[in-house]
Amino acid sequence: MTVDHRQHHLDALRSSISVGLYPIQFLIDLPSTAGDWLQESFSSRRTLQEENARMHAQHLLLQARLQKFEALEAENLRLRELLDSSFKASDRVLIAELMSVDLDPYRHEVLLNKGKAHKVYVGQPLLDAFGVMGQIVEATPYTATAMLITDPAHAIPVQVNRNGLRSIVVGTGKLQELSLPYIPNSADIQAGDLLVTSGLGGRFPPGYPVAEVVAVTVDPGHAFAQITARPLSHLDRSREVLLVWPPAPRRPAIEPVDAGELDGPGEPGATDTGDAAPTDAAPTDASTDATAETVTDTPAASATPATPAPVETPPSAVEQEE
Amino acid sequence: MSALAQRHGGGIIFLSLIVALLLTIVPLPEDLRLLRPDWVLLVLIYWAMALPHRVGVGIGWIMGLINDVLTGMLLGQHALAYCLVIFLTLKLHQRLRLYPLWQQAQSVLVLLALGQLLLLWINGMIGRPIHSWLYWAPSVLGALLWPVLFVLLRGLRRAFRVV
Numbered sequence: 001m002t003v004d005h006r007q008h009h010l011d012a013l014r015s016s017i018s019v020g021l022y023p024i025q026f027l028i029d030l031p032s033t034a035g036d037w038l039q040e041s042f043s044s045r046r047t048l049q050e051e052n053a054r055m056h057a058q059h060l061l062l063q064a065r066l067q068k069f070e071a072l073e074a075e076n077l078r079l080r081e082l083l084d085s086s087f088k089a090s091d092r093v094l095i096a097e098l099m100s101v102d103l104d105p106y107r108h109e110v111l112l113n114k115g116k117a118h119k120v121y122v123g124q125p126l127l128d129a130f131g132v133m134g135q136i137v138e139a140t141p142y143t144a145t146a147m148l149i150t151d152p153a154h155a156i157p158v159q160v161n162r163n164g165l166r167s168i169v170v171g172t173g174k175l176q177e178l179s180l181p182y183i184p185n186s187a188d189i190q191a192g193d194l195l196v197t198s199g200l201g202g203r204f205p206p207g208y209p210v211a212e213v214v215a216v217t218v219d220p221g222h223a224f225a226q227i228t229a230r231p232l233s234h235l236d237r238s239r240e241v242l243l244v245w246p247p248a249p250r251r252p253a254i255e256p257v258d259a260g261e262l263d264g265p266g267e268p269g270a271t272d273t274g275d276a277a278p279t280d281a282a283p284t285d286a287s288t289d290a291t292a293e294t295v296t297d298t299p300a301a302s303a304t305p306a307t308p309a310p311v312e313t314p315p316s317a318v319e320q321e322e
Numbered sequence: 323m324s325a326l327a328q329r330h331g332g333g334i335i336f337l338s339l340i341v342a343l344l345l346t347i348v349p350l351p352e353d354l355r356l357l358r359p360d361w362v363l364l365v366l367i368y369w370a371m372a373l374p375h376r377v378g379v380g381i382g383w384i385m386g387l388i389n390d391v392l393t394g395m396l397l398g399q400h401a402l403a404y405c406l407v408i409f410l411t412l413k414l415h416q417r418l419r420l421y422p423l424w425q426q427a428q429s430v431l432v433l434l435a436l437g438q439l440l441l442l443w444i445n446g447m448i449g450r451p452i453h454s455w456l457y458w459a460p461s462v463l464g465a466l467l468w469p470v471l472f473v474l475l476r477g478l479r480r481a482f483r484v485v
Contacts, residue, residue, distance in 0.1 A: 010397050017391045024340070024392070028347050101347045103394045105355040106445075106452050111394075138394065145394045153450065236352075 015116075018140040025111065025143065029099040092245040094118060098238070099143070108134075108151035108171065112241065115142040120243060123203055127242045131209040131232035132156065132197060136243075148235050149210065150175055157201045158210050161194040169195060169211060169229060175236055178211050180227040185218050187225065195229060205246040331484030335377060338365050338475065339385060347392055356456050359464035362389055363404060363437055367430060368475045370411040371418050373484065382408035399444050403437040410436070423469045431465035 096114040103109045114120050116139050124136040126146045134148040147154050154171040165187060169178050183189060193213040199206025211229035218225050342361040350358060362385050369377035386401030393400075410433060411418070418429055438461050445452060478484070 014391055014397055017388060021343075021388060021392055024343055025347065028344060028349070032349075100349045102349050102355055102358075103347070105358070106450070106457075107394070109394055 014138075015140045018143065022142050025099060025101050028101050029113075032100040094120075094243045094245075096120075096144075096241050096243050098241065103145070108148040108154075108173070108175070108235075109137070110134075110146050110148065112136075112144045112146055112243075113142075114243065115140050115144050117141050118243075119245075120144045125204045125208075125244045125246065127208060127244055128233045128238040128240070129242075130234055130238075131211070132204060133233045133235060133238070133241060135203065146241075149231055149233075150178060150235060156204060156210060157198045158195040159198040160189055160213075161196050161209075163188055165189060166198050166200065167195075172228075176230055177214075178229040178231055180213075180229060181224060183225050183227055184223070185220070185225050189213060189216055189225070189227065191215055205244060331479075331482050332376070334478055334482045334484045335369055335373075338369075338478065341365075343385075343388065343392060346389065356454075357459045357463055359460045359467060360434060360437065363407060363434060364430070364464050364468065364471055365475070366404060366408055367411050367433060368472060370408050371415045372476070372479060374412050374415050377408075378412060379405050379408050396444065396448060399441060402444070403440040406440060407433050407437045423472060426472065427465045427468040430468045431461060434461040434464045 094114060096112045096118075099111045099113050101111045103111065112120075112126075120136055120139045122136055122139055124139075126133045126135055132149060134146045134151070134154065136144050137147045138145040148171070149156055149169065150171040150173065152171050152173040155168050157166070158169050159166045165183075167180050167183050169180055172179050180189075180195075191213050194209060195211045195213065197204040197206055197208045197210055209232050211231050213227060213229045215228050216225055217227070339362065342365040345361040346358070366377065366382055366385060370382070382404040383401045386399075386404035387397065389395075389400040389404075390397050414429070418426055421429065435458065438458065442452060442457065
């Protein structure tokens with residue numbers, strides 16, 4: 001047990017047991033999958049037509065919004081290029097489904113139907129259509145366990161969207177409540193503020209919505225304000241979730257050189273290296289494989305500022321659920 | 323008891339354990355999840371009591387490992403708890419068999435609670451303490467269900483002549 005807790009020598013054993021157990025999990029998941037399938041195949045033409053029309057309208061709406069977004073993205077890229085800082089490339093995503101299987105009731109964990117065979121890795125961020133859901137804590141060949149952001153053992157670095165104030169959101173064990181324990185009483189934060197991932201820590205890609213601040217209680221007797229937030233993702237309702245491969249951390253534009261070759265202390269590469277170093281060190285062995293691959297299939301990584309980076313994920317990169 | 327008869331009906335034991343594993347992860351409403359009894363341990367206790375020469379600490383350990391993987395817990399946590407409980411059941415099996423059903427259920431309550439205590443202790447050590455009194459509900463429910471389970475499994479054992 002100690003070996004499992006402290007080190008990772010038993011991961012192989014756990015993986016092989018879990019492959020043997022996959023039929024059991026599949027069997028339990030079967031009724032709900034079969035239900036979905038039945039519902040799909042027996043839904044009437046009319047319902048499908050209605051749904052199609054609705055999707056069409058929504059698609060149009062999103063497309064319109066996307067156009068604006070593309071222009072903004074291009075402008076953003078140009079500005080960032082001027083500042084010579086790293087920019088956001090589009091992320092590779094994979095749609096996974098939750099398996100209707102119960103795990104330990106005292107943990108907020110879910111089982112996904114994608115595993116190492118689909119290049120899922122430990123530490124990978126998990127999103128749904130509304131925000132960040134959690135991260136993968138265990139990947140076996142055909143399934144993966146994800147910890148939700150509301151688990152008491154989970155914390156995620158965020159910033160307030162309004163003013164960029166950075167903090168950490170910690171799970172409480174309640175499905176509709178998160179807490180921000182490390183914000184001083186004097187900080188500028190108020191109910192209704194949107195919290196987005198800050199990208200610090202190198203695990204979650206920056207800029208995804210996480211939660212909305214519900215209540216801020218300032219008690220002069222405490223060193224920190226008591227702040228609760230509500231997760232934006234539908235933690236107990238989403239069945240389809242997105243697994244994201246964040247773009248590989250950008251290598252410094254100028255390779256670090258020996259001290260003797262340095263022209264001067266004002267070298268822009270010097271500061272760049274300092275920024276990139278911690279993010280380089282963050283991913284685990286498994287993630288470097290996955291992210292290294294991401295470089296090849298994200299055209300945005302080499303896009304010039306004149307051509308806007310594709311905002312939506314490249315069609316080839318999105319693997320659809322069969 | 324011939325050597326041939328000694329290995330009769332292993333399939334039934336195996337099947338009952340598989341069903342117990344299925345019941346362990348079958349999705350339940352949020353409120354009932356906390357009350358789910360430890361089916362695997364209940365079935366193991368029955369077989370260890372009825373057929374101590376067939377089901378022992380080794381099978382308990384394997385089922386515990388499987389349960390750990392299935393529920394995503396620390397590897398070996400359930401295995402340790404099951405080993406202890408099955409060992410005690412083996413020690414007490416002759417006494418347990420003679421008890422009337424309600425008294426058996428009481429003993430089972432103690433055994434289940436002991437297993438849960440061990441799990442609670444390990445969870446506390448790895449930094450996942452559980453503070454709710456509801457944590458003990460599965461043991462109580464398991465003991466309440468024991469007479470039903472006992473009659474059911476005894477029926478199975480007699481019908482298929484598992485010895």
